[in-house]
Amino acid sequence: MSQKENASRKSTSESFGEMFQAFGNAIGQIFDDPELKEKAKEFGKSAAESAEALASRFKDEDVKDKFRDAAKAAQDFGKSMAECFRDDRDKRDVENEGKE
Numbered sequence: 001m002s003q004k005e006n007a008s009r010k011s012t013s014e015s016f017g018e019m020f021q022a023f024g025n026a027i028g029q030i031f032d033d034p035e036l037k038e039k040a041k042e043f044g045k046s047a048a049e050s051a052e053a054l055a056s057r058f059k060d061e062d063v064k065d066k067f068r069d070a071a072k073a074a075q076d077f078g079k080s081m082a083e084c085f086r087d088d089r090d091k092r093d094v095e096n097e098g099k100e
Contacts, residue, residue, distance in 0.1 A: 012058050017048025 021044030028037030057063045 014048075014051070016051040016054070017044070020044050020047030020051075 021041075024040030024044040024047075025037075028040035058067075
């Protein structure tokens with residue numbers, strides 16, 4: 001394995017783990033629950049460790065396809081959440097229009 005491939009795998013696995021850590025932290029903060037925050041932290045740490053084990057598979061075509069599906073699902077979720085918050089903001093703007 002070349003040094004460039006090894007660096008790429010490390011970067012990919014680190015990114016994968018960091019994504020789960022960030023997601024877990026965000027969920028913990030959203031619900032502001034100490035127990036949930038601890039579970040989210042454990043989840044993120046576990047995902048980061050698992051990412052190291054998965055790094056060698058990131059180059060497999062079938063794994064790439066599955067990650068593309070996962071990325072699409074995450075993107076759809078993000079768009080849905082953004083739309084939900086946009087709708088709430090639009091409703092507040094309409095409600096506040098008559099009060100000014």
